[in-house]
Each structure stands twice: as C-alpha cells, then as structure tokens.
Amino acid sequence: MKTPMTGPDPADAGSAVKLRLSVTADRLACFFPLLQKGFAIVVTLGRPIHALLRDQLGVPESYIETKIQTVFLDGKPVDDIDTVLVRDGATLALAPAMPGLMGAMLRRGGYYAPMRSGITHRDDRAAQEIKEGRIVVKLFGAALWDLGPTFLKRGVQVDSGDLAKVMRELPEGCGEGPGGKEALANQGRVHLQVNAV
Amino acid sequence: MDKVLRINMGAEGGPSAKAVDVGQYAGLGGRAMTSAVVSKEVPPLAHPLGEDNKLIIAPGMLSGTIAAMSGRCSVGGKSPLTGGIKESNSGGQASQVLARLGYAAIIVEGKPKENDLYKLYINKDGVKITRDNSLRMLGNYDLIEKMKAEYGDKIACISIGPAGEMKMCAASVAFTDMELRPTRHAGRGGLGAVMGSKGVKVIVLDDAGTSNRAPKDAEKFRAANKAFVDGLRKHPVTGEGLPSFGTNILANVINEAGAYPTHNFLWGRFAGTSLISGETEAEYEKARGGNPTHGCHRGCVIRCSGIYHDKEGKYLTKQPEYETVWAHGANCGIDDLDKIAVMDRLDDDIGVDTIEMGATIGVAMEAGLAKFGDADAAIQLLKEVGKGSYLGRILGNGAAVTGRAFGIERVPVVKGQALPAYDPRAIQGIGVTYATSTMGADHTAGYAVATNILKVGGYVDPLKPEGQIELSRNLQIATAAIDSTGMCLFIAFAIMDQPDTFQALLDLLNSFYGASMTGDDVTALGRKILKMEREFNAQAGFTKAQDRLPEFFKKELLPPHNATFQVSDADLDRVFDW
Numbered sequence: 111m112k113t114p115m116t117g118p119d120p121a122d123a124g125s126a127v128k129l130r131l132s133v134t135a136d137r138l139a140c141f142f143p144l145l146q147k148g149f150a151i152v153v154t155l156g157r158p159i160h161a162l163l164r165d166q167l168g169v170p171e172s173y174i175e176t177k178i179q180t181v182f183l184d185g186k187p188v189d190d191i192d193t194v195l196v197r198d199g200a201t202l203a204l205a206p207a208m209p210g211l212m213g214a215m216l217r218r219g220g221y222y223a224p225m226r227s228g229i230t231h232r233d234d235r236a237a238q239e240i241k242e243g244r245i246v247v248k249l250f251g252a253a254l255w256d257l258g259p260t261f262l263k264r265g266v267q268v269d270s271g272d273l274a275k276v277m278r279e280l281p282e283g284c285g286e287g288p289g290g291k292e293a294l295a296n297q298g299r300v301h302l303q304v305n306a307v
Numbered sequence: 308m309d310k311v312l313r314i315n316m317g318a319e320g321g322p323s324a325k326a327v328d329v330g331q332y333a334g335l336g337g338r339a340m341t342s343a344v345v346s347k348e349v350p351p352l353a354h355p356l357g358e359d360n361k362l363i364i365a366p367g368m369l370s371g372t373i374a375a376m377s378g379r380c381s382v383g384g385k386s387p388l389t390g391g392i393k394e395s396n397s398g399g400q401a402s403q404v405l406a407r408l409g410y411a412a413i414i415v416e417g418k419p420k421e422n423d424l425y426k427l428y429i430n431k432d433g434v435k436i437t438r439d440n441s442l443r444m445l446g447n448y449d450l451i452e453k454m455k456a457e458y459g460d461k462i463a464c465i466s467i468g469p470a471g472e473m474k475m476c477a478a479s480v481a482f483t484d485m486e487l488r489p490t491r492h493a494g495r496g497g498l499g500a501v502m503g504s505k506g507v508k509v510i511v512l513d514d515a516g517t518s519n520r521a522p523k524d525a526e527k528f529r530a531a532n533k534a535f536v537d538g539l540r541k542h543p544v545t546g547e548g549l550p551s552f553g554t555n556i557l558a559n560v561i562n563e564a565g566a567y568p569t570h571n572f573l574w575g576r577f578a579g580t581s582l583i584s585g586e587t588e589a590e591y592e593k594a595r596g597g598n599p600t601h602g603c604h605r606g607c608v609i610r611c612s613g614i615y616h617d618k619e620g621k622y623l624t625k626q627p628e629y630e631t632v633w634a635h636g637a638n639c640g641i642d643d644l645d646k647i648a649v650m651d652r653l654d655d656d657i658g659v660d661t662i663e664m665g666a667t668i669g670v671a672m673e674a675g676l677a678k679f680g681d682a683d684a685a686i687q688l689l690k691e692v693g694k695g696s697y698l699g700r701i702l703g704n705g706a707a708v709t710g711r712a713f714g715i716e717r718v719p720v721v722k723g724q725a726l727p728a729y730d731p732r733a734i735q736g737i738g739v740t741y742a743t744s745t746m747g748a749d750h751t752a753g754y755a756v757a758t759n760i761l762k763v764g765g766y767v768d769p770l771k772p773e774g775q776i777e778l779s780r781n782l783q784i785a786t787a788a789i790d791s792t793g794m795c796l797f798i799a800f801a802i803m804d805q806p807d808t809f810q811a812l813l814d815l816l817n818s819f820y821g822a823s824m825t826g827d828d829v830t831a832l833g834r835k836i837l838k839m840e841r842e843f844n845a846q847a848g849f850t851k852a853q854d855r856l857p858e859f860f861k862k863e864l865l866p867p868h869n870a871t872f873q874v875s876d877a878d879l880d881r882v883f884d885w
Binding site: 179216 | 543544545547548549551552554556557559560561563564565566576580581582584585586587590593611729733734735736737750778779782797800803867868870873
C-alpha cells in the first residue's frame with residue numbers, strides 16, 4: 111500500500127524553471143493552494159524551528175509566539191519549537207490555533223496533546239551540521255494570508271503540474287497573464303515569483 | 308418555556324395537540340430534555356419506527372433570549388440507525404422561535420392510522436394540524452418554498468425530505484436558516500425517519516406577537532452576555548479562524564497529521580486536500596460573490612458558516628462544512644469542491660446526514676459501485692437515494708447496511724453510525740470517544756470543553772497511559788452539559804482557554820434563571836445525562852461489545868504513520884466506570 115505523495119519533493123528543487131508573474135493584489139490568493147500543498151525553499155539546516163522561522167524566514171517573534179500555534183514537522187505535531195531541529199528534506203507546516211477537539215489536541219504544548227501522543231514528534235536532539243539544504247513549507251489558515259504574499263514575492267519552488275492545475279481550476283481570471291497554463295506543461299519544477307501590483 | 312407541546316399523531320379521530328405544564332422536566336433544555344423524555348417515556352425495546360417511540364424537539368436553556376450563540380435545537384428519540392438513544396442538534400432559527408413561543412419541548416408521539424402526511428403550524432395562539440398529501444416526496448427546498456407561499460417569510464421550519472418519508476436510517480431533520488433555507492440539519496442517527504414514521508412532513512413555527520424571554524436579573528444578564536461575546540471575539544479560533552475559513556479550516560491540518568480518512572479509511576492523507584480545504588473554499592466564495600463569514604442563526608457571533616455560489620455566481624448551497632467536505636471529498640477520493648457542494652445541496656434537499664452518506668458512498672466505492680474519485684458517479688448514487696430506487700434504499704440506510712448488502716468488511720461504523728472525519732488510528736484519544744459514546748461514532752460527543760477548568764472528575768494526569776480514558780470521559784460529561792444549554796459547541800474553543808469566558812457562560816445561566824450554578828453543577832448535569840443515556844442503551848440491549856471500533860482499525864496500518872488503534876478493550880470498558 112502506497113500513500114499518494116503530497117507536496118513537492120525537495121530533492122528535485124534544484125532544476126527548477128523560473129517563472130515570474132505580476133498580478134493584482136486581490137489575485138494573490140489564487141496561488142494559495144500551492145502554499146497549502148507545500149513549496150520548497152533553501153535554508154540553513156541544523157537550527158531549531160523557532161530560530162529558522164525568525165532568523166531565516168523573517169517571521170516576527172511576536173507572530174511566532176502568538177499566532178503560530180500548530181506546527182508539524184514531517185507530519186508529526188511539534189510541542190517545543192525551540193528544541194526540534196529541521197533536517198534536509200523535511201516538511202514544515204505552520205498554522206494558527208485550530209478549532210475542535212482535534213485542533214486542541216494538535217496545538218503545540220496543549221493540554222490535550224497526550225490524546226495524539228502516538229504521532230507526536232519526538233526529537234532526538236542530536237547535533238546536526240550547519241549547512242545549506244532544502245525543505246518544504248506548508249502554510250495553513252491565517253498563516254496563508256499573513257506569510258503567503260512574502261513567500262510568493264521572495265520566490266518558491268513548486269510542481270509545474272500543480273501550478274497549472276491551480277491556475278486552471280481557480281476562479282475565473284486567475285489563469286491569465288504571462289506564464290499561463292500552456293507554458294507550464296511538462297516543466298517539472300518551477301521557481302515561481304509572484305508580485306502584487 | 309413553562310409548557311410542553313404534546314402532539315399525538317395516533318389519537319382517535321385524528322392527530323391532536325395539547326400544551327401541558329412542563330412538570331418533571333422543568334429547567335431542562337436541549338439534550339438534557341430530549342434524553343430525559345426518551346429515558347422516562349420510550350420503552351427501550353420499542354421499534355424506532357413504531358408508535359411507542361417519540362420524537363422530541365427541545366430548544367436550549369438560553370434559547371429565545373438575547374444570549375449570543377444560544378440557538379441550537381436538540382432532536383431526540385430512539386435511533387433507527389443505532390438502536391439506542393439519540394440526540395442530534397442543529398443550528399438555524401427554530402430554537403429561538405420555539406423558545407419565544409414558550410415551549411420547552413415538542414413531543415411527537417403515536418403514529419397515524421393511515422399513510423397520510425401532515426403539516427403542523429404553531430403560533431402564539433396554538434397549533435393547527437393539517438393533512439396535506441400534496442407535500443409527498445417534496446425535497447426540503449421545494450417544501451420550504453411552499454410553506455413560504457402559504458405562511459409568509461417570517462417563519463421557521465423543521466422538516467424532512469424524501470429520505471425521512473421513506474424512513475431511511477440516514478434521514479435528517481432539517482431546520483431553516485436566517486434566509487429561510489433548509490440548510491441546517493440534525494443529521495445524525497436517522498431521526499428524520501422517526502419524524503417520517505409519525506407522518507409529520509413539516510412543522511411551521513411563527514413567533515409573531517411574541518418577545519424574547521426575560522431574565523430574572525436583566526442587568527447582570529446583559530453584562531454577562533457582553534463579557535461572553537467579548538471572550539468569543541478575542542479568541543483566535545472563534546474570533547478569527549472560524550469566521551474567516553469555517554470549520555473546513557481543519558482539512559489541511561488533519562491531513563498533515565495523517566488523520567484525514569481517505570478512500571474509505573485506507574490512508575490518512577489525501578493528495579487533493581489543498582483543493583478542497585477551508586482556505587480554498589473561502590476564496591471560491593469570495594470570488595463568486597458568496598460569503599465565507601455567515602451565521603446559521605440570529606445571535607451567532609462566530610459566524611463559521613457561509614454562502615456557496617456556483618461558477619455562474621448563483622446560490623448553490625450553504626458553505627459545506629468540514630465533515631461534509633471530507634465525507635464527500637477525501638473519503639471518496641474527490642477533489643472537486645463544486646461537485647462536493649452539489650452533493651451538499653442534494654443531502655440537504657433529500658434530507659440525509661452528510662457524514663453518513665459520504666461514508667456510505669465510500670463503502671459503495673469499495674464495493675465497486677463506483678470508482679474512487681468519480682464525482683459524477685457519487686452524485687448519481689445520491690440521486691438514487693432521493694428517488695428511492697432499490698439501490699437508493701440500501702444506500703439511504705447508511706454505511707452499515709450498505710456494507711452488509713455488498714459484503715464489505717471495512718465498514719467504518721460504531722453502533723451502526725458512521726465515523727466522522729478523524730482517523731482514530733492517528734489520534735487515539737478520539738477513538739476512545741467514538742467507541743464509547745452513547746450516540747455511536749460521534750466527534751462532538753467528547754468535544755473541546757475545558758476539563759482543566761471544570762475539573763470534571765478531579766485532576767487528571769494526561770501523561771499517564773490512562774489519561775486518554777479520563778480525558779474522553781470528562782469531555783463526554785462536559786459536552787453533554789453544554790448540549791443542554793442550547794449553546795453552539797463551538798463556544799468550547801473560547802471557554803477552554805479563557806476562564807473568564809467560561810465564567811461569563813455560568814453568569815448567563817445564573818442571571819437568567821436566578822440560580823447559582825457552579826462548574827460542579829455543570830459537571831453533575833453532564834454525568835446525569837450520560838447515566839440516563841447509558842441505562843437506556845443497556846435496557847435496549849447494548850453491552851460493552853458495542854463499545855468497540857471496527858476490527859480493521861486494530862489490524863490495518865494507517866499510512867503515513869502506519870498506526871493501528873492501540874487502546875485496549877479493558878481500558879475502553881473503564882470510560883464509564885465512575
């Protein structure tokens with residue numbers, strides 16, 4: 111039994127074709143499904159999640175503390191973002207506090223965290239070499255609105271098929287402009303930059 | 308709310324109605340009322356579709372007041388789906404209207420001698436029961452249009468669609484929303500079939516000439532309501548996440564956790580989740596002139612619902628919720644939001660539970676009736692239910708019946724009721740609640756209420772292995788109590804984190820009733836309700852053998868975590884060992 115892949119494989123990110131788009135600000139959200147599914151970026155590895163978010167991705171300290179309440183590393187809920195290290199090829203998902211009992215269970219360090227103890231991220235705390243590498247980042251909920259435009263402006267690596275599908279299936283008008291869906295066919299990885307004008 | 312309206316559909320000379328003093332049920336609301344009436348008045352061995360079963364509709368303790376979020380309405384009876392006691396609650400306008408009319412409950416009993424359909428019109432002057440077979444097999448949308456034409460648009464309706472008339476086990480009871488559309492449903496447990504068995508197609512409520520219920524201490528009540536609303540608005544979940552994205556904001560995170568049941572609970576992740584998530588749904592709604600931030604009843608300040616338009620910008624349905632999008636989406640391998648929305652509309656119109664139907668279609672797909680991912684085939688299966696074809700009759704009776712009919716072993720049900728959208732192998736704690744709830748598999752049975760605030764059952768060390776048992780028990784107790792207030796369960800997110808908001812809720816109850824309830828009293832109420840429900844189920848033939856998850860959850864590994872359900876049967880049996 112094989113689980114379907116979700117999100118890009120960061121190992122493929124090096125050969126990405128470059129694509130720059132300029133859209134009106136209200137159309138930035140059209141690209142958000144890509145940020146939900148996951149995009150690859152290059153970072154310095156071996157740092158805890160908290161430091162990576164603050165120092166490399168430029169996420170404000172207050173935002174990390176108050177808004178990013180749900181964190182997954184490789185699909186496992188993280189309780190302590192100050193100790194868990196990010197490794198090459200890892201997938202890091204960021205979200206605010208989520209509703210429901212499940213949301214409460216998944217919240218970092220929450221009272222109900224023991225109810226998902228079977229999948230909680232266990233950090234081995236082994237030291238890692240400080241080096242450059244690629245990770246996949248996923249943004250959910252308000253983190254999409256708050257952090258998504260900055261990532262899109264800076265540039266993200268996504269799968270061309272996913273990009274073409276998003277541009278084809280999102281509301282009317284979002285697939286317009288240079289680099290439309292026809293230009294994306296069979297390109298593999300795409301380094302996508304989207305500027306709001 | 309000092310009276311109960313008893314409607315005897317089997318009375319000599321035709322159905323009759325009588326308003327009686329609330330009596331022994333005084334002070335009860337919502338689930339406390341429905342479960343009390345079922346346990347005292349329904350023989351546990353009664354056939355769910357027989358004359359001895361009763362359908363109870365009860366507003367909450369604070370419904371009909373200015374209290375925010377107080378518009379949930381409970382429906383109770385013996386469930387044709389589970390064979391046990393059932394309470395299912397809904398948003399919409401009816402709870403507020405019913406409470407303003409002064410009724411603590413409507414109890415529909417007996418059974419018509421002939422196969423006729425009736426409509427009930429209830430206003431401040433009384434009740435009018437009319438035989439109306441022209442309503443037969445109308446979908447909920449057409450039915451409500453007829454009621455509008457007849458009674459005007461200042462009404463609230465409680466109704467069944469064709470599924471309820473055909474007495475299908477997945478049939479829901481529909482409640483109209485603020486726009487007088489039948490979009491809110493007491494979906495779980497097949498109570499629409501009980502309403503159908505009584506021959507009641509629609510209950511029309513008209514509160515013209517009535518006013519809000521008056522609190523004992525109006526000043527304290529207003530202050531408590533303000534504090535309560537402030538608490539909801541300042542919390543990141545109730546003040547930001549839910550209003551912006553609705554409940555389907557959960558899709559991405561549950562998928563990331565590997566707990567998003569996919570292809571009939573085969574996998575814990577779905578590749579198309581980003582295309583059907585709450586975030587994407589909200590963008591569709593904004594782009595098409597719908598609305599991602601909309602309440603399901605007046606007085607709602609969280610506004611987690613919305614309005615979903617089709618590609619042409621025309622109203623299609625209300626914003627499909629997390630459970631619905633999952634059930635008809637990932638569970639069936641479908642990543643097309645528009646087609647999921649079509650199924651949501653069909654569910655509401657036919658009058659079936661979206662969770663049960665999505666799970667049923669997943670089982671049907673496993674049986675080979677359609678391919679996973681084939682949205683058009685799934686829509687066709689739903690239409691079969693609406694038509695009442697032989698196939699539709701099987702599907703409309705839920706996942707368990709469908710599994711039996713087609714020889715499928717992997718059927719995700721507990722006590723005959725389909726599991727909601729969280730795989731218990733990835734999140735073991737929710738599996739404890741699924742297995743042991745009095746209601747069958749139900750994600751809301753043990754919801755997020757602050758056990759650490761309520762101190763239900765004393766302090767629990769959540770780090771001990773038995774912590775999950777204790778937490779599930781305490782959550783079920785607390786949830787039963789909240790379900791009785793008529794408050795939307797989503798208030799739980801704020802009262803969990805903010806003790807002052809929980810205190811505001813207590814202040815609302817106390818200032819309204821002139822009482823002095825504490826957290827301990829709330830706990831006692833929750834325990835009392837669960838005890839009644841457990842005793843009814845035991846007398847109906849339930850044993851600990853029913854407090855179990857299906858076998859495949861213990862045996863089949865769930866990717867990506869390759870987990871199985873590990874909680875032992877002995878531990879499950881301790882949940883109600885208090």
